[in-house]
Amino acid sequence: MRLTPRIHDIYVGRNVLATVLLVWLVLLGLDAILALSGEAKNIGVGSYTFGHALAWTAYTVPRRAYTLFPMAAVIGALMGLGQLAATSELTALRAVGVSRRRIAGSVAIALSLLTVLMVVNGETLAPWSQNRADALKTSAKYNTDMTMARYYGLWAREGDTFLNAQNGEELLDDEGRSRLVLNEVRLYTLDDAGRLATLTYAVTATHDQNGWVLGKVRRDVFGDRSVTRETAESEVWESNLDAAALASGLARPRNLSAGELKTSIDYRKRNGLDARDYEDTYWSRWFYPLNVLALCLAAVPFAFGSLRSGGMGKRLFLGMLFALGFLLLQMFFGRMAGALKVDYRIAYALPPIMMLAISGWLSRRRVG
Template identity: 70%
Template sequence: MIPRPMRFDYYLGRAVFGTVLLTWAVLVGLDVVMAFSGEFKDVGKNGYTLGHAAAWVLYTVPRRAYTFFPTAAVIGSLMGLGQLAATSELTALRALGLSRRRLSLSVAVALSLLTGAMVVSGETIAPWGQERADNIRMSAKRGGDMSVARYAGVWAREGDTFLNAQGGEEQLVEGGGTRLVLHDVRMYRIGPEGEIVSLTHAATAEHDASGWVLKQVRRDIFGERSLTREEAPSEKWDSQLDAAALATGISRPRNLRAADLRTSIEYRERNGLDARDYEDVYWSRWFYPVNVLALCLAAVPFAFGSLRSGGMGKRLFLGILFALGFWLLQLFFGRMAGALKFDYRVAYALPPILMLGISAMLFRRKSG
């Protein structure tokens, strides 16, 4: 039988909910204002207006809310519980026979509702909004010559040629600079009557300081009653297509849904490409709710001791300290996984295990 929530569960949940939502709104609001002010430098260029900048920022709000929620959760939880501790309400609940673990469970259940909503948002509204935002920005800045389709990769047009790439990435080159590499590229050349004159397929299209190079090229040229095929291991492509514009059209792994990340990982593994950047983001999505709850539970013991006599500044400082420490710990293990080539699941499991271990140790110390 599932135990029914008690009145103190609702009371604790309401206190934590309020401070988490307030902290969340402040963090996301500051980030939105900074992002909007950062767009002013591009307003007036190539038809990019203030309305485009505002629309871009608004569409990215769900993604920003998803990103800032873990930080807001731990800061808001400490502030909410700190207020109850300062007024001795937590002490009164303890006098009723409620253990610290039982009170922590009430906080975890309250936070799990918001965490669940963020997980759903991260797979639905946030990627959709980011995709719309990217389309608005590119369409305005590039004069409508570029578009991004979720299932068809990147599309671009140059004169009578239409280019489609299924994926790609920017790579660092020796000596500095970057190189854009597009995978599974198709170029359609359209005639004056709307007919397809030629279809070119290339395994990759690479752009660096020397220009464009197509590799493993196969070109079909269509005549009125004939078809001619040409093949070449590589060839130069004389094009003025803006590589920077194409690079912005490639979806970043962090902006993709988990299902799309899984598809991208499988595609890259089948073709012998490096998929670790996608694996990093993919497993971070699965560990997102675990990280939030572990981070908040690790901070809860402070509410029963050091926050009782502390002011708002102390609670805020501890919340930021916990959030920053956890982020650095997760970043460290993530970078180690990338450098040493071990499983990202291990890298993302270690930080919450360490935080929960710290929480258990602090609970035993305060109970002793």
């Protein structure tokens, strides 16, 4: 089989790309409209306006495009190939000697272009824009005396005190009440002249119904010509920082790049913290291209059988069935891996392997 592209490869690939882009645009538009309508409940909270909601939705579009692409790819591929099957063009290609494997390869190469684009987007633009969206919402909903940044962990300001935390998480106690735990916290306090007055380091900063408590505290007090160190196992921190606002500013695993996820995983394992959510997201990034291509290739046999005599509704139904079935299967294996502490690489490798095996079996039986 010749590996150089032929005119029929370009024709099949172009047709599939066109339908994938169309489906992708429709899904993305619907998702953005639903997200914007969901933000209506936040309008009027603090200084949050419709303009903020619109900007927040726009910032989240790259992340939504990344998430929706696998579903758009399989639905678009099935619709594109189904259209060629309905007009007997696939039959004509088979009659002149073009194999099913060659047609599947044309689909895979065409979708690989968009997949590479989405992988780059998932590591660059999507995390950056989602973080900007979260920072925009946080600064608008909560008091303006607090600012958020993400250059190194979490930053917040209260008057002349600046807080920096490496990371944090919200936890639930046995009674269902939430508490916020920040890790590796540094508090920088400035004097009236703008000079550093104290530097406080705490292993943890915990907020619950009773307020803030710092754990394993080390404080350096700077004088004109001296530095004094104070230590304490724990102490109450009198602060009005809103824990909900800080929780909103924490970087969620899905908003991190693969490199940042790996760093977070290593940090949590070194300190005995739960890293499963980060491992789940990390390995889902690595298996993202394989999942997209496996899902679309698994759907190719239907183009030579059941799609030949079906209309647009049937192709759309099969595409959605394939996409939802795969996503549910992947979610099931991911949740089971987290619960049973199985390697996430195994959990994310099984669904595409199963889909490709089913596809091969259907291809041999000549579905239709």
